[in-house]
Amino acid sequence: MDVGTAYGRPQGSTLPELSKVGPGTPYGEVLRRYWQPVALTSDATTTPKRLKILGEDLILFRTKSGRAGLLAPDCAHRGASLYYGGVEDDGIRCCYHGWLFDPEGRCLEQPCEPDNGRHRDRVRQPWYPVREYHGLLFAYLGPPDRKPAFPVYDVLDDDSFGTIIADDNSFGGGGPAELDFNWLYHWENVLDPFHVPILHARFSGTQFVPAMAILPECKFEYTQVGVRVRSFRQLTEREQLDRVTEVVFPNIRLVASPKLTAAGPARFVGWVVPFDDTNCKVFTLARVDHPDALTEERSRVGGKLWHELGEAEHRRYPGDYEAQKSQGDVASRSREFLTTTDQGVTMLRRMMAKQAKLVAEGGDPAGVVLHPDSGDTVSFRIEAGNYISVRDEPANAPAR
Ligand code: FES
Ligand SMILES: [Fe+2]
Missing domain, CATH: 3.90.380 (Naphthalene 1,2-dioxygenase Alpha Subunit; Chain A, domain 1)
Incomplete structure (x- = not known):
């Protein structure tokens, strides 16, 4: 009888506990405990750039005053992508209703709301801290208390x-x-x-x-x-x-x-x-x-x-x-x-x-x-x- 033929070969395991990187996966959570390079510092410009890091979609930009920011793409108001946003002196403005977010996700303006948004400080666009080192831009995607x-x-x-x-x-x-x-x-x-x-x-x-x-x-x-x-x-x-x-x-x-x-x-x-x-x-x-x-x-x-x-x-x-x-x-x-x-x-x-x-x-x-x-x-x-x-x-x- 033939031995070792490919018939009935099991699928096998892909070591998901080590290879997968998304939020909540075992090693994805390990990766999130360290600063990770996500782009060249020169990639952070006044033109928003799409990034995908550890399975998460993100928008990278640099304000006209020079600060790099890394935000979730879907606007905290009604989800339009900040990829189409406009970068200003202090942040990025959503194209849909004009909310303006700083690099740490604070909402600075809500132009359609009375007084530019009386409750705008209750809104936070999800963000990640970034840091520049020798020409690379690093981000920390983990729990804030373990940074x-x-x-x-x-x-x-x-x-x-x-x-x-x-x-x-x-x-x-x-x-x-x-x-x-x-x-x-x-x-x-x-x-x-x-x-x-x-x-x-x-x-x-x-x-x-x-x-x-x-x-x-x-x-x-x-x-x-x-x-x-x-x-x-x-x-x-x-x-x-x-x-x-x-x-x-x-x-x-x-x-x-x-x-x-x-x-x-x-x-x-x-x-x-x-x-x-x-x-x-x-x-x-x-x-x-x-x-x-x-x-x-x-x-x-x-x-x-x-x-x-x-x-x-x-x-x-x-x-x-x-x-x-x-x-x-x-x-x-x-x-x-x-x-x-x-x-x-x-x-x-x-x-x-x-x-x-x-x-x-x-x-x-x-x-x-x-x-x-x-x-x-x-x-x-x-x-x-x-x-x-x-x-x-x-x-x-x-x-x-
Ligand atoms: S969806 Fe961004 S301001 Fe409305
Ligand atoms: Fe090699």
């Missing part, structure tokens, strides 16, 4: 080196700016170091640098704020590469240049931000020594970038997008066959489930600081990076 201190990063704030790039177009080696599949596949992939020598080297040819074809020796570990993998590669008889890659909760990736363009700590911080359950985008802040540094990280096939390749070339030279998207928009995780080299993925899912449980029970998830010792920011140190040690010379990597 955390704003996280900042040592390498991004180090003014002694280069300049900052804020980017919403850099998925990685190759792929569209907006990813049309569940955000978790991409985040998990950060802790999958063994796909690098296969997909990005042996299968598709050198997509980064030849050293990435070396099968690494990996060590996975939990940190206070996520999961870290150290991938060791013997580059030459004397040189060893210790490549440290991290995920930080709830959706941050810290990945040093896969092309080894820089040694030392990673200067890229990326957030995998879900628009909804099947669409997401990576927002990146990078401190770089020249403006093309992020573009140079992208893979090329015969000089062509991902979007310049045809279908036959994508099949011959698949990269991250093809491997991740082809798992399905929301794939069945219970059909997987996880092995020892999937340890990072397993550890991440375990830690995610733990945070979801913590939040459901009223706790605060990993890395959240509600009341910092001083000010309203909390600073994080980045460990991720490419560390090269040379035998008989002091290593520049943290001790193994």
Whole structure:
């Protein structure tokens, strides 16, 4: 008798408790406990812009006096969309009956009402707090009493080196700016170091640098704020590469240049931000020594970038997008066959489930600081990076 045929294959589970992001979903509530980048600061203008973040429709704008605002789209009066609103000095005016709302949703004017609306202070357009940091606009979509201190990063704030790039177009080696599949596949992939020598080297040819074809020796570990993998590669008889890659909760990736363009700590911080359950985008802040540094990280096939390749070339030279998207928009995780080299993925899912449980029970998830010792920011140190040690010379990597 034939065994292992596809007949009667169960649908399987899509890990909804970790992959779904809408309000009230287990991990959606975890994501809502952190500041999330939702746009470039330059996207907030006097022309209202539609956003979808964590399954919620929102309108982003910037008043003529310069304040960014993020409001629910449906006007608190009778629901016309503020997408058609007009931005003024202090707020956005609904096109239907002219109610004017400030960036925190206060109703400033109701022009059809006596005295411009005697009870207008009883109305509040639903809003979210925003904050601008190095060219990205962050929002906090969670419960107001759990709003955390704003996280900042040592390498991004180090003014002694280069300049900052804020980017919403850099998925990685190759792929569209907006990813049309569940955000978790991409985040998990950060802790999958063994796909690098296969997909990005042996299968598709050198997509980064030849050293990435070396099968690494990996060590996975939990940190206070996520999961870290150290991938060791013997580059030459004397040189060893210790490549440290991290995920930080709830959706941050810290990945040093896969092309080894820089040694030392990673200067890229990326957030995998879900628009909804099947669409997401990576927002990146990078401190770089020249403006093309992020573009140079992208893979090329015969000089062509991902979007310049045809279908036959994508099949011959698949990269991250093809491997991740082809798992399905929301794939069945219970059909997987996880092995020892999937340890990072397993550890991440375990830690995610733990945070979801913590939040459901009223706790605060990993890395959240509600009341910092001083000010309203909390600073994080980045460990991720490419560390090269040379035998008989002091290593520049943290001790193994
Ligand atoms: S629906 Fe917006 S002012 Fe009436
Ligand atoms: Fe990859």
